[in-house]
Amino acid sequence: MCNEDLKQLLTNEVCENLIAKKLKTNEFKIINTIIKPLSDAPQGFSGTHFFLKFEITTKNELKTVKFFLKFKLDLDASIFYRDGNNDIYGREAEFLQLTTQYNVDWAPKLYDYVGERLLVLEDLSERGFTINVERGKFNLNDCFAGIQSLAKLNAFYFQLIHDKKKLNPNFSILKEYSNFFKEVILQLETNLGKEWCKATIDSFNCILDEMPTSNLKIKKKINEKFNDLIEYLKPVENQYKVISHGDLWSNNIMFSNENGSPRCCFIDYQLLRFLPPAHDILTLLHLNTTTEFRRQHDLNQFFDYYYEQFSTELNKIGLDSNVVFPMDVFKASINTSMVPVLLLNCMVKSFLLMDFTRLSTYIAENDEGLWTKERAKIIKHELDTDEKYKQAIFEEFQVLIDEIVKLL
Known part of the structure; x- marks a missing residue:
């Protein structure tokens, strides 16, 4: 049909x-x-x-x-x-x-x-782009290429705002393009949103209950921060927020290495949000690399590279990064975005770290249950039967726990 x-x-x-x-x-x-x-x-x-x-x-x-x-x-x-x-x-x-x-x-x-x-x-294959990176295992060059494209995306946003405000000084992207930023899943206004959020909390608790480094105080704080996440994702007028891709996992990121120069192209813009630039940067790094990779590489090098590329892209269109988005504001946004990104990372990786064949079976046999009512039950089954999954998801949750402990 x-x-x-x-x-x-x-x-x-x-x-x-x-x-x-x-x-x-x-x-x-x-x-x-x-x-x-x-x-x-x-x-x-x-x-x-x-x-x-x-x-x-x-x-x-x-x-x-x-x-x-x-x-x-x-x-x-x-x-x-x-x-x-x-x-x-x-x-x-x-x-x-x-x-x-x-x-x-x-x-x-x-x-x-x-x-x-x-x-x-x-058809992006005509420009040499493919999805050829193993899920969650970007290398250093992949990360730098992705960061460079994020700098271009964010510069595009500021160029768009600049052009619109020349025509209308009172232009508001949230009013003009309100459809861009309507939250699809992590909200409490619809039945789907309520079911998705409950399933996420239940699955988090299921994992935390089995982790020896977790306790009631940590679990309570993570639940609290998840509620804060729902507020964080709501679009609010702010000169230091930008159009965020919102769904930067490996299947939405394509690479080309033609002419020996790695390039990156983003696809699937269905979950756009209005957030600080740091959100997409942190998402790209956490969602598409292993905990071992992030231990080996200082993430500050990616933040510095981003701001350098961002400044270069703004200069091309006659804008100054020191005026549009000062470095100190950018660095501060990294801290405020960290816990929200780690929460989203744990939510998404609770799926992505599953054996791909089994995940495909869950989707085919019980699509709605996987995303909502049956999610915690499925994750519990994975924890009990797949030691590789258990170890990998524990490592990701430990990164979140380490950040949460700083807040206690």
Whole structure:
């Protein structure tokens, strides 16, 4: 059914407009259209992904024109649509429309958003980008490439604000683009949000109860800080906050090493937030590296590199980092973002550190239960049966505990 619905959206007119937009000419003829799933496995919690390839003739030459498709699931096929107001595909389309206008190199180009259901994007493999890093095991070069792209993303935000305020001094991104920052899961306004938050606390307690370094006081403080996290994520006007990607795990980060220079591109902008730049930096580092990597490498080198790159990107557009976002403000935001990021890191890694085959089975057999009511039960089973998972998740939670102890 999914393929049939997809084909109905890809009318001849839509296909011709896509090709014309990419080639900047109407002088072509479509010979063949090929739609291929990204893989046989489930690809997303809210949609499925496809490669779209056209074989065309133009000026007596045979050419191929490629795109990448993100096709939104039916409203009853994903828990993320349960409350009926999570237009996460519309959010991504609106954001990528902006980045495409600015011709950024750290996000895919948007060619169309068809029927409020189908995102037609640049096929990043044509620029040499792939997802080829083992989950949670970025190396030093991967981290520096990711940090550089974050500096570009944040500079883009300040350029956007600068341009908008030249036209309207009272411009507010939270008012103009309110759809960007609507929290999907970590909030208490919807049934999904309430169930997700309860499942997270229950699974945290399940893990903490088995850790010898944990105690009642630590567990109580972590529960308290999780409630603070919900407030921290709410969008509030602040000159030192930026558009945050919000979901920087390895499957949303692509790398290219063409010409021997590592580059990074971010994909999947459905969980955008409005947070300090330090949030995405810390997320990238904690969510995509091992605890051993973080012990071996001083994270301050990444913060310094970020600010250097951020300043360079701002200088290109005539802005001064010392005015826009002073170093002391940036360094202070690292401290305020640390515990929220570690909480999110532990939440996400309680899934990602599972054996991939078993995780895929849980998703296929009990998708909603894994995210909500059955999560703690599943994690308890993993702790009891997989010593490798137990050791790895304990190490991540220990990083959180070490920070929490400083607050007691």
